[in-house]
Amino acid sequence: MGTIKGTKPKKKQQASRVVYLLFHLFQSLISKTQKKTSFNHLVGDLLKHYLLTFKEAKVELVLPELTKLNSLENASSRSLFKIVHKILDDTIENKKEDVPDRVASVLKKLIQMTEQQISKQAEYFKKQKNIYKTREEKYQLKFKVLGSLVIGAAEENELIKNQLQLIKSEKKKIEDIKKLEDVELIRLRQEKNECNLEISKLKQEIEITRDTYETRYVQLEKHGIEVESELKNKITDLENLLTGSRKKVKELEKFTESKFLRWKKKERGYKNFMDFQSGSLKELRMGSESIKQEVLKTQQIYTEEINQFGMKIQGLVDAAQNYHTVLTENRKLYNEVQDLKGNIRVYCRIRPFLKGQNQKQTTIEYIGENGELIVTNPSKQIKESHRLFKFNKVFSPSATQEDVFVDTQPLIRSVLDGYNVCIFAYGQTGSGKTYTMTGPNVSSPEDWGVNYRALNDLFHLSQTRRSSFEYEIGVQMVEIYNEQVRDLLTSDTTQRRYP
Numbered sequence: 001m002g003t004i005k006g007t008k009p010k011k012k013q014q015a016s017r018v019v020y021l022l023f024h025l026f027q028s029l030i031s032k033t034q035k036k037t038s039f040n041h042l043v044g045d046l047l048k049h050y051l052l053t054f055k056e057a058k059v060e061l062v063l064p065e066l067t068k069l070n071s072l073e074n075a076s077s078r079s080l081f082k083i084v085h086k087i088l089d090d091t092i093e094n095k096k097e098d099v100p101d102r103v104a105s106v107l108k109k110l111i112q113m114t115e116q117q118i119s120k121q122a123e124y125f126k127k128q129k130n131i132y133k134t135r136e137e138k139y140q141l142k143f144k145v146l147g148s149l150v151i152g153a154a155e156e157n158e159l160i161k162n163q164l165q166l167i168k169s170e171k172k173k174i175e176d177i178k179k180l181e182d183v184e185l186i187r188l189r190q191e192k193n194e195c196n197l198e199i200s201k202l203k204q205e206i207e208i209t210r211d212t213y214e215t216r217y218v219q220l221e222k223h224g225i226e227v228e229s230e231l232k233n234k235i236t237d238l239e240n241l242l243t244g245s246r247k248k249v250k251e252l253e254k255f256t257e258s259k260f261l262r263w264k265k266k267e268r269g270y271k272n273f274m275d276f277q278s279g280s281l282k283e284l285r286m287g288s289e290s291i292k293q294e295v296l297k298t299q300q301i302y303t304e305e306i307n308q309f310g311m312k313i314q315g316l317v318d319a320a321q322n323y324h325t326v327l328t329e330n331r332k333l334y335n336e337v338q339d340l341k342g343n344i345r346v347y348c349r350i351r352p353f354l355k356g357q358n359q360k361q362t363t364i365e366y367i368g369e370n371g372e373l374i375v376t377n378p379s380k381q382i383k384e385s386h387r388l389f390k391f392n393k394v395f396s397p398s399a400t401q402e403d404v405f406v407d408t409q410p411l412i413r414s415v416l417d418g419y420n421v422c423i424f425a426y427g428q429t430g431s432g433k434t435y436t437m438t439g440p441n442v443s444s445p446e447d448w449g450v451n452y453r454a455l456n457d458l459f460h461l462s463q464t465r466r467s468s469f470e471y472e473i474g475v476q477m478v479e480i481y482n483e484q485v486r487d488l489l490t491s492d493t494t495q496r497r498y499p
């Protein structure tokens with residue numbers, strides 16, 4: 001809020017100046033509110049004048065808006081009115097005695113009215129401006145439409161020009177064709193004249209030909225009468241022939257009737273034959289039908305049997321597959337049994353008496369089932385005369401080669417499963433080692449000893465297992481004599497000894 005400070009005598013002078021100034025200002029405002037810029041200039045000038053007056057009166061003016069007066073020349077009407085309002089408010093609020101309140105309030109009212117008028121006018125101008133703007137937009141749109149119409153018309157014009165060009169070229173073509181047709185017309189007229197000439201010539205020729213044909217017709221008529229009489233004569237001859245031939249036809253008819261009867265008879269015979277044949281054909285068909293049925297049945301049975309056979313084969317395949325697993329299982333168990341029986345087994349075979357030996361001099365007292373053997377020695381005292389020996393098994397003198405082998409066979413067979421087996425015979429000279437291991441007669445399988453039987457059994461077993469295993473068999477024959485090992489199979493006798 002601005003305030004005016006000064007001495008009392010000057011106050012009256014200042015107040016009258018303010019009233020004068022504001023009155024002058026409203027006069028100008030009412031008359032020149034039409035032009036905003038000129039109004040601003042006017043208000044600016046007046047405020048400058050007002051400020052100068054204060055300066056001259058040497059009155060301190062505390063009004064911040066007025067200090068900015070130089071920049072207010074370009075300010076809006078609203079800000080200028082604001083300043084005027086402030087001056088008036090200041091005057092009324094501070095109750096400056098020299099300024100009549102009524103004048104100030106009237107002036108304030110006047111300002112308000114003027115403001116309203118100005119704002120109304122501004123509103124009106126705004127509306128007008130909007131109307132002009134919309135009109136301008138409309139005109140611009142119309143201008144655009146006209147522009148597009150002009151472009152369209154130009155394109156149409158171009159099209160019409162092209163069409164005209166085409167029509168011209170068409171016209172030229174038609175004119176050319178017309179010229180050609182004129183030439184053709186002249187040619188056709190000439191041809192027509194030539195044709196007329198030809199027709200007259202032909203007419204003359206037809207006249208001549210007609211005359212010649214007329215003379216010819218007369219001649220032919222004459223000839224026809226002659227021919228007719230000749231034909232009449234021929235007809236009478238033919239009638240005579242016809243009566244003759246009719247007689248012959250009757251005779252032939254009789255003959256054919258008798259033949260027809262005979263044919264009928266034959267036909268009946270053939271019919272019977274045919275019926276018989278068709279009956280037998282039917283039977284044959286039925287027979288073939290039943291055979292067909294039988295064949296179908298047999299086929300069905302055959303397919304069923306094949307299916308069953310296939311299933312059985314499948315079962316066999318499964319069994320064969322299982323067989324290998326069972327076989328390995330068996331082998332495992334078998335070898336385990338061999339292990340349980342003991343890795344080292346000792347058998348005792350008692351040789352029978354040889355021919356010429358005294359059979360009462362036996363030392364064998366008792367042969368037990370579980371490998372016990374009691375031997376007597378009559379030369380010793382009673383207490384020491386009997387000695388008990390224990391073996392895995394004791395073979396009596398009556399034991400055959402087969403009996404001995406059967407007990408060692410399982411052990412020998414474990415060779416094929418990768419186990420090492422050693423069988424050796426031990427005993428004094430003539431006790432029967434060679435007999436047991438080789439046999440007395442190699443040519444007789446019954447006499448074969450353990451060696452031959454073992455090899456025979458191993459070969460046989462490897463053959464049965466050939467689908468699953470492949471065995472390689474090698475043979476060595478050595479002799480241990482006087483703690484010296486000798487190769488019995490080598491042909492080089494000097495190299496017989498092993499180092």
Ligand SMILES: Nc1ncnc2c1ncn2[C@@H]1O[C@H](COP(=O)(O)OP(=O)(O)OP(=O)(O)O)[C@@H](O)[C@H]1O
Nearest residue numbers: 351352354427428429430431432433434435436440
């Ligand atoms: N179990 C038996 N049954 C019948 N005859 C036998 C039996 N054992 C051995 N003999 C006979 O006893 C004799 C001696 O046997 P063998 O030659 O086998 O003894 P050996 O122990 O091999 O002797 P060596 O150590 O001197 O070679 C032979 O005539 C043989 O035929």
